[in-house]
Structure formats: C-alpha cells, structure tokens
Amino acid sequence: METLSASGTSIDPVAIRADFPILAREVGGRRLVYLDSAASSQHPRMVLDAMDNYYETTHANVHRGVYAMAEEADRLYENARTSVGRFIHAPDPAREVLFTKNATESLNLVAYSWGRHNLQRGDIVVLSEMEHHANLVPWLALAEERGIQLRFLGIDDAYRLDLTGIEDIVAGAKIVSLTLMSNVLGTMPPFADIARLAHAAGAVVMADGAQFVPHLPTDVGALGCDFLAFSGHKMLGPTGIGVLWGRRDLLEDMPPFLGGGGMIRDVRLDGFVPSELPWKFEAGTPPIAEAIGLAAALEYLEAIGMEAIGAHQRSLTSYAQQLLNDRFGGDLKIMGPAGVDDRGGVLSIAYRDIHPHDLAQVLDQSGVCIRAGHHCAKPLMRHLGVTATARASFYLYNDESDVDALADALAEAGNLFW
Amino acid sequence: MSGLEDLYREIILDHYRSPRNRGELPSPPAERVEAFNPLCGDEVVVYLQVDDGVLSDIRISGQGCSISQSSASLMSAAVKGKPVNEVRDLIKTFKSMMSIHESHLGTGAGGEDRDGTASQDGEDRGGTEDEGVLIDPEAMGELAALQGVVKFPVRIKCATLSWNALAQGLDEAASAGDVGTTD
Numbered sequence: 001m002e003t004l005s006a007s008g009t010s011i012d013p014v015a016i017r018a019d020f021p022i023l024a025r026e027v028g029g030r031r032l033v034y035l036d037s038a039a040s041s042q043h044p045r046m047v048l049d050a051m052d053n054y055y056e057t058t059h060a061n062v063h064r065g066v067y068a069m070a071e072e073a074d075r076l077y078e079n080a081r082t083s084v085g086r087f088i089h090a091p092d093p094a095r096e097v098l099f100t101k102n103a104t105e106s107l108n109l110v111a112y113s114w115g116r117h118n119l120q121r122g123d124i125v126v127l128s129e130m131e132h133h134a135n136l137v138p139w140l141a142l143a144e145e146r147g148i149q150l151r152f153l154g155i156d157d158a159y160r161l162d163l164t165g166i167e168d169i170v171a172g173a174k175i176v177s178l179t180l181m182s183n184v185l186g187t188m189p190p191f192a193d194i195a196r197l198a199h200a201a202g203a204v205v206m207a208d209g210a211q212f213v214p215h216l217p218t219d220v221g222a223l224g225c226d227f228l229a230f231s232g233h234k235m236l237g238p239t240g241i242g243v244l245w246g247r248r249d250l251l252e253d254m255p256p257f258l259g260g261g262g263m264i265r266d267v268r269l270d271g272f273v274p275s276e277l278p279w280k281f282e283a284g285t286p287p288i289a290e291a292i293g294l295a296a297a298l299e300y301l302e303a304i305g306m307e308a309i310g311a312h313q314r315s316l317t318s319y320a321q322q323l324l325n326d327r328f329g330g331d332l333k334i335m336g337p338a339g340v341d342d343r344g345g346v347l348s349i350a351y352r353d354i355h356p357h358d359l360a361q362v363l364d365q366s367g368v369c370i371r372a373g374h375h376c377a378k379p380l381m382r383h384l385g386v387t388a389t390a391r392a393s394f395y396l397y398n399d400e401s402d403v404d405a406l407a408d409a410l411a412e413a414g415n416l417f418w
Numbered sequence: 419m420s421g422l423e424d425l426y427r428e429i430i431l432d433h434y435r436s437p438r439n440r441g442e443l444p445s446p447p448a449e450r451v452e453a454f455n456p457l458c459g460d461e462v463v464v465y466l467q468v469d470d471g472v473l474s475d476i477r478i479s480g481q482g483c484s485i486s487q488s489s490a491s492l493m494s495a496a497v498k499g500k501p502v503n504e505v506r507d508l509i510k511t512f513k514s515m516m517s518i519h520e521s522h523l524g525t526g527a528g529g530e531d532r533d534g535t536a537s538q539d540g541e542d543r544g545g546t547e548d549e550g551v552l553i554d555p556e557a558m559g560e561l562a563a564l565q566g567v568v569k570f571p572v573r574i575k576c577a578t579l580s581w582n583a584l585a586q587g588l589d590e591a592a593s594a595g596d597v598g599t600t601d
C-alpha cells in the first residue's frame with residue numbers, strides 16, 4: 001500500500017486508484033469514471049479486508065459474550081468508536097460517539113429523542129432551504145405532530161446561504177440544524193459563525209456533516225456544533241453505518257430513541273432503566289462489521305491526510321470549473337458558488353436544456369457515472385426552479401482525466417440532442 | 419453507442435424538440451390528470467375530453483426528460499380522435515411493449531403496474547431483439563420508436579408516465595358518466 005506513505009501535502013490519485021478494486025472495472029469497454037461519490041464512495045481493499053477478516057476470524061455478537069472471541073469482537077467494535085472520535089476530535093469518544101445506520105438515522109435520532117424531550121408547541125427550529133430531506137422531514141414531522149415552528153435560512157443569488165437578518169432568525173430558536181456542505185450546490189456555509197450566533201441566542205446546534213466530514217478535517221470543537229451526523233458510506237466505508245456525535249450532557253439528558261436489547265440496564269414488567277452512554281442509543285445488534293470497516297476507512301483517510309484530501313478536492317473543483325467554462329461557455333451553468341474557498345467538490349450542472357436524466361444516460365455510455373435527480377433536496381430544487389440537476393462529485397481517487405472525460409461526454413451529449 | 423441510438427431514435431428527439439398537442443384544456447369539462455415520477459421529478463399533466471365514447475381532444479403539459487415528454491407527445495398524436503375502446507387497447511398494447519421485457523425475465527407478475535421496477539440486468543438481454551414477437555411494430559406506428567426504452571429499465575417509468583395518466587383519465591371520465599358503454 002505505497003499510497004499510504006504519500007501522507008503529506010499532495011496526493012496521487014493514480015496510485016490511490018490502485019487500492020480500489022472496483023475502479024479497475026470497465027463499463028461497456030470503457031474505463032469507469034466514477035463521479036458519484038457524493039451519493040456513495042468506493043472502498044479501498046483495506047476496508048474490504050478488515051470486514052472480511054472480522055467475518056472470517058472474529059465474528060461474534062458484541063456486549064454479550066464472555067468467551068475470548070466475543071471479547072475480541074467487542075474490542076474491535078469499541079476501537080472503531082474511538083477511531084471515529086479521534087477523526088472528528090471528539091472530547092469523549094467512548095461516551096459521545098453513537099453508531100447508527102446512516103446520517104439519516106442520526107438526524108432522526110436527534111429530532112425524535114432530543115426534539116420530543118425538549119420542544120413544545122410554538123418552539124422554533126431553524127433550518128435552511130438547502131437541506132437534504134434527512135434534515136427536513138424529521139422536523140416537518142415534528143411540526144405536524146407538535147406544532148413547532150420552522151424557520152429557514154434562504155439562499156442568495158451566488159448559491160450561498162443568505163445570512164441577512166440571521167440574528168432575528170435564530171432569536172428564540174431552540175435548535176439550529178444546518179448542513180456543513182450542500183449535496184447539490186457544494187456550498188459550505190460559515191458554520192462556526194452561525195453556531196456562535198445560535199449559541200448566543202440560546203439554541204443547540206446540529207451539523208449535517210454527510211458531505212463535509214468525508215472531505216475536510218473535522219473538529220467538532222472548532223465547528224462549534226452540539227451534534228454532528230454523518231454516514232460511513234460516503235467516506236470509503238461500507239453502507240449500513242452512520243455516526244451521531246453529541247455533547248455528552250445533551251445525550252445524558254435525552255431519552256432512548258429505539259428500545260430493545262443492548263440499550264437497557266434493567267427491564268421489569270412495569271418499566272425499564274436505560275443503559276449508559278453510548279449504548280443507551282444502540283438498541284439491538286449493532287452494525288459490527290460495518291463499524292470495523294468504517295474504522296479501516298478512517299485509517300486510510302488519515303494516512304493520506306484530510307488536509308491533503310481537502311486540497312485535492314479544491315484543486316480538482318477549480319480545474320473542472322475552468323475547463324467546463326472554457327469549453328462550453330454560456331451553454332453550461334454550474335449551480336453552486338464560484339471559486340473553491342467555501343464550496344466542496346460537488347458540481348450540479350445544467351447543460352443547455354438537456355434534461356439531467358438524458359445527460360446522465362448519455363454520459364453512462366462513456367463510462368462516466370454522474371447522478372441525475374432531485375438529490376433528496378426538493379425544496380432546493382424548487383428554489384432553483386428545476387425538477388432535477390445533473391451532479392458530478394469528486395473524491396480522492398478522481399483526477400483531471402476524469403474531469404476531461406466528463407467534458408468529452410458532455411460534448412457528445414450536446415451533439416446527440418442538438 | 420448502439421443501445422443509446424435505440425433509446426434516442428430520431429422520432430423521439432423530434433417529438434421532444436417539437437411536442438405535439440402541448441397545452442391545457444378547460445377542466446371541467448375536460449379530465450385533468452397529473453402524473454409524477456418521484457425518481458426524477460418528471461411531471462406530466464394530461465387533459466382529455468371525451469365525447470360520445472370518443473377521445474375528442476387531448477393536451478399535454480408538464481416537464482421532464484426526453485423520454486417522458488416524447489412519449490406523451492407520441493401518445494397524444496396516436497390517440498386523439500380515437501374511440502375510447504381503441505385507446506384503451508392501445509394503452510394495453512403500449513404497456514405490454516414496455517413490460518414485455520420484464521415478463522421475459524420471469525418477473526412479469528403484475529408487470530403492468532410494476533413498470534420501472536424491472537430487473538436491472540435488462541441491458542444484457544435487450545440485445546436479443548425478441549421484443550417484436552408479440553407486438554406488431556407496424557400496428558404501433560411511430561410509437562414503435564419507444565421500443566428501445568425497454569433496454570433501459572430505469573427509463574421505462576418515464577415512457578409509461580403519460581400512459582398511466584391517460585388510463586386514469588379515461589377511468590375518471592367513465593365514472594363521471596361521460597362515456598357511453600360502446601360495446
């Protein structure tokens with residue numbers, strides 16, 4: 001695994017690709033150009049091996065066995081929790097890092113457990129118009145059920161959060177829950193600044209880190225969030241594992257989310273006493289192999305370096321912005337902030353008036369995988385005045401040749417339709 | 419690229435660029451049916467006017483991909499002015515053209531309602547060119563151009579969107595008592 005020695009300032013996507021078995025496959029005789037990591041990223045062999053190894057040598061349920069192998073499984077699972085805590089600079093990983101099924105479940109956990117414990121009719125929750133449905137629907141459900149009041153930060157003409165009058169918007173709010181990076185626009189709001197204002201107004205602050213955590217160094221203290229949600233499968237890990245980090249005092253005060261085995265200290269026929277953190281929130285057999293796979297993914301990312309991964313993303317995004325602009329001019333529009341200072345490697349593209357689905361279909365013929373659709377952000381689509389966008393997204397294994405392939409395939413689509 | 423050329427035939431692109439019967443009808447008296455494809459946000463609105471058992475007028479609005487929009491346009495041209503019975507037969511034929519593939523894969527149970535959930539390995543089997551066994555392309559006229567869609571299972575729903583709306587509109591017109599029993 002020579003790429004791992006490349007930890008430092010710049011990374012070598014060609015060497016990195018060699019670590020990802022799937023990237024060697026072809027589509028219709030063409031090299032796979034995978035530009036859909038914002039939906040789900042691919043896996044280095046190290047992650048697959050870690051999971052295989054667990055299944056082949058150590059598989060047992062956690063928290064319940066006295067025999068040696070079960071203890072080993074337990075240790076691997078809890079070590080994964082520590083790895084996650086280290087990755088996001090959590091002050092108390094052993095207590096504050098909860099494993100869930102995905103970012104969606106993490107966000108729901110807060111809306112259901114914290115929300116139902118702390119919010120009454122008329123209480124204010126602040127979200128933004130660029131949120132993923134996972135950070136909208138749980139709150140909308142709570143609004144329907146409880147009569148809480150939702151306020152939304154809007155979006156300006158440059159595809160950034162409109163912070164005009166933000167003091168008034170967060171005034172009196174109980175919780176402010178925002179994305180760290182839009183999965184459609186790439187926009188990274190000035191989260192730490194917003195968190196400061198929200199805290200000053202007495203609100204709790206949650207960060208949806210599903211798109212951000214995979215790509216940039218993450219420090220929950222520096223972000224100033226009280227909760228952070230993200231998914232393993234967007235950061236080289238397997239599907240079926242997500243994380244919720246929460247401030248310990250908040251988590252202590254919250255009632256359990258799901259009930260069942262593993263999350264109780266005692267059960268009688270007339271009641272139950274929940275277990276301690278973090279197990280209070282991990283009912284049932286957890287995603288053990290997936291946690292182990294995620295820990296391996298974090299090890300891989302850390303060895304390359306999150307600073308370097310962030311820098312790579314910026315340089316590739318900048319290259320793509322320039323190339324697409326030079327080549328297609330006014331025929332192509334990127335729906336997202338210009339520059340790379342406050343945006344990630346997610347490019348929503350409108351090319352002439354070719355429908356995103358048609359674009360994705362034609363690009364597929366060149367082996368170029370992009371996503372077309374509403375990206376689980378229908379209110380944002382309405383704001384943009386479209387029903388769908390075509391989205392290309394980058395990760396550490398992409399390089400300029402992938403962007404070139406994207407541009408060539410777009411030109412082919414143009415020829416086909418016009 | 420051959421698969422792609424099957425999908426985007428010239429007739430399809432023509433109907434996409436210059437859709438026929440585009441617009442709205444006053445409703446009522448016309449039936450108005452909206453159909454959505456939640457997968458991609460495509461939206462088709464079909465307006466239909468039934469008089470004395472004849473689909474006397476039809477208009478299409480909405481927005482979406484080339485397949486959903488051209489299919490709606492082709493449909494409108496094929497059914498306008500036709501007796502409702504014939505239209506229903508054509509809907510059935512069209513939908514079996516779109517689901518024939520699925521039944522060949524042995525997942526055809528309830529296939530008419532399961533468009534778009536067809537097996538993902540469709541592309542491999544698509545090349546066998548046996549779709550024509552049950553469907554007479556001649557009888558389908560321009561609609562036969564949409565046959566290539568079955569090779570792209572996720573797009574089948576795009577093609578059938580407006581047809582489902584039309585079927586629903588005919589049912590609504592019938593239950594509103596507008597359609598005489600013509601048999």
Ligand SMILES: Cc1ncc(COP(=O)(O)O)c(C=O)c1O
Pocket residue numbers: 038039102103104105132134135179181182183208210211231376
């Ligand atoms: C910004 C954002 N939040 C939340 C999610 C939900 O992630 P998951 O589907 O893994 O729960 C996504 C995934 O697309 C996302 O991009």
